Amino acid sequence: MASPCKPSGSKPATRQSSGSKLAAFVGGGREFAESEVPTYRDVMKRGILLQELSDIREGVDKRGYPVRDIAKDLNPMVLAQWKKSNAQFAPPMVVIDRSVTRRIDNFWKKVSEVVRGRATKAVKEFVEKNMDRLFDITACPHTIFLCKDQESHCSNPQLCHARAHVQCDCPLASKVPTLDLEWLYYQRITVGEESAMMMTGVDKNETHRQVKAAKRKQLEEEAKLKKQKQKDEKVRHLELQEQMFLGQAEDHQDSEDGTEESFILPLRGKRQEQQEAAILVDRLLRERLGSLAPLVMQYLDRPAARRNTMPVRNLALASIRFDVPPTAAAALASGFLQDLIADGHLSPDMSYLVCDPNKLRRARQDAIASARDIDQGKHQGTKIVGLGYDGRKDKTRTMVPDSYGKLHPRLIREEHVSVTEEPSGRYHWRFVPEDPVPPEKPAFKVAQALYDLLVTYDSTDSLIVLQGDSTRANTGWKGGTHAHLEKMLGRKLFWSKCVLHTNELPLRHLITSIDGPTSSDTGFMGPVCSLLSSVNEMQCNAEFRRVPGGEDLTEIPEWLTTAQSLVHMWTRKHGLTGKELNTLEILVKYCLQVYFKLYYDIKVHHRLEDGPKHILTQLRVMRSQPKKVQTAVTFYVRTGAWFAHSEYVLLSLMASQSEDDRRFAVTQILKLRAGEEYGDTSVKPRITPKLNLSATSLQTLISWQPGQVHEPAFTFSLSGDQIQEILVKPYEVPEFSIHTQSTERVLKQVTEAAAAVVGQQARDGFIRARAHHRETMPCFRSKKDMMDTF
DSSP states (O other): OOOOOOOOOOOOOHHHHHHHHHHHHHHOOOOOOTTTTTHHHHHHHHHHHHHHHHHHHHHHOOSOHHHHHHHHHHHHHHHHHHHHTTTTTTTTTTTOOHHHHHHHHHHHHHHHHHHTOOOOHHHHHHHHHHHTTTTOOOOOOOOOOTTTSSOOOOOOOTTTTEEEEEEEOOOOOGOOOOGGGHHHHHHHOSSSOOOOOOOHHHHHHHHHHHHEEEHHHHHHHHHHHHHHHHHHHHHHHHHHHHHHHHHHHHHHOOOOOOOOOOOOOOOOOOOHHHHHHHHHHHHHHHHHHGGHHHHTTTOOOOOOOOOOOOOOOOHHHHHHHHHHHHHHHHHHHHHHHHHHHHHTSSOGGGGGGGOHHHHHHHHHHHHHHHHHHHHHHHHHTTTOOOEEEEEEEEEEEEEEEEESSSSEEEEEEEEEEEEEEETTTTTEEEOOOOOTTTTOHHHHHHHHHHHHHHHTTTTTTTOEEEEEEHHHHHHHHTTTTHHHHHHHHHHHHEEEEEEEHHHHHHHHHHHHHHTTTEETTTTEEEETTGGGGGGGGGGTTTOOOOOOOOOOOOOOOOOOHHHHHHHHTTTTTOOOOHHHHHHHHHHHHHHHIIIIHHHHHHHOOBBGGGGGHHHHHHHHHHHHHHHHHHHHHHHHHHHTTTGGSSHHHHHHTTTOOOOOHHHHHHHHHHHHHOOOOOOOOOOOOOOOOOOOOOOGGGGSSSSSOTSOOOOOGGGHHHHOOHHHHGTSOOOOOOOBBBBBBHHHHHHHHHHHHHHHHHHHHHHHHHHHHHHHHHOEEEEESSHHHTTTOO
């Protein structure tokens, strides 16, 4: 329907023009600011917003929404804004709801008079003075003074924590909390929208704490009332039973024919009878003695409830080791106790020994803390000679704060570096490396953390061997972790690399070269290796063609790897023909003749002096492979030949049973020293030497040109005479390993601890507690294993 026409020259009437005078004077409608308690202007703007929303939702005119109703709707909003600062801002600390509503209503009407031009001078001055001041709803009207003000009468303004004071004679319930005096002072003196002290996360946290405290108090009172109600119900039940018993006893006594059945009390347990008897005695004493009953009751010889104070440390350690949650472990222990009682091994009175899950949780925490203290005591005064380390990103259980500071359990991915003490291979420590600051690299932060660990245990001078994977982050001769740690220590270390890992590299690149690349999403993409995932589903082929194995190879490894899957595929009906079948045959021959051969050699001979010998073996078996295989893997054999470095070869020659080998090594070391009594410990670039692929002995494995030969770190402290003694007796190399399987086992334990407990210290104690229980009972396959622990 068309709107009525207006006189010429006049503006059309709109919703904005009809109510624009009040909005123009006060400001447009809007919500309260999150960090401020409202001023009079803020209250007016929130009311205008209510009007506008009412027009939109209900389609009514502003006149259908009276100011009195607006004031009533604003009342809870104003109170909620004050409670954001402190949950205690509620009656009687603030004025009652009726007063707040009346105050909003009166001020709104005065502003409306000013807008319409009908207000007196006094009303105009009142509105102008208070419009941008605090809409104060506190019940205490007294003036607040800062500590520095003379009127505050503060004895020590410099050390006073209150920061503000008030001379107030209001009732205790109406007083403003001391915590909020300074804040309320600045709110009262502020003119405008932003005060000198706004509400922040601290105020929200304090309010949240107070709300929780009030709720907790309410729950405690409800629990107390519930307990009293249950006690009263039990007394009434006993009274009813007593009346029924007396009534039935009288009926039985009055019966003349004796045909009625005798009344038999229901069977009750011993504990229930004791409780009922205690309640009846208490009731009788109160009826007879009144207020004097408690004085008599304290002398009654009642059996105290027995409490289970037995320590459960072994149960806690076992639950930690086998990853059994406290509730499940407590249920198992309590179930075993029930079996002992039911079978007569224990009396029913021992039922108080039932295990509480909370008791077990505390015992687990004590076991974790105790394990850390015990290991810390063992390490005091012990020098670290060798360290192994490895890292990876784990799913880590942690507590993450929200915007209000409340902690919530979350699972995040976090990098953990595990450290083992060598040559024992035991867990030593774990840490989360710091984020590098450009131009720093992650390897530098790992080296820095290892150095700090050595400083903690006073082992910066005793460390000799540093063990780790052969990744570029560890072994880079300029920016690797090993190189950084050597620079921090100012001396040379013996680098021990995992030979099992370097044995895998040629096979991996051989597959890539002759079969096809790999993908992070789908794994192998070649026509042969893409079938490895389904090798167990293939039917056996009893007529498979025999492939010659390697030297002294009796069986393949029991663990399922890529190499084993390839061998299994050769004995199955795989359906490959032509080029793909030839590719599979090449890979199977390499696995049987090279990969498995070296794997077993490394597992059996894993001392430091054996490292260079494995490289000789690798070169020898490689020469029997087709030219295509040699071309594909030679580069990676060279780059992974860490134990072909001159110091490793010299160490192996010194430990040789051949006098010729020992003489060659002694001659090289004395030549390096050039008349000096002891070896040169200065840091030098660690670059893998060029291999002689046709070498048949350690002396011909590498070039011995000057500048390319380095003395082993183990012999730096040996004098010239001690070096000469090696000609007579082989050098005894310390028992360090050339693989990092012990570090990988610890890495797995760190991963499990990260997913089990929260906090760095808790994870450290969790790992140590597991190790302690494993030392006590290495295996648990039969009753005998457990009996050995007693």
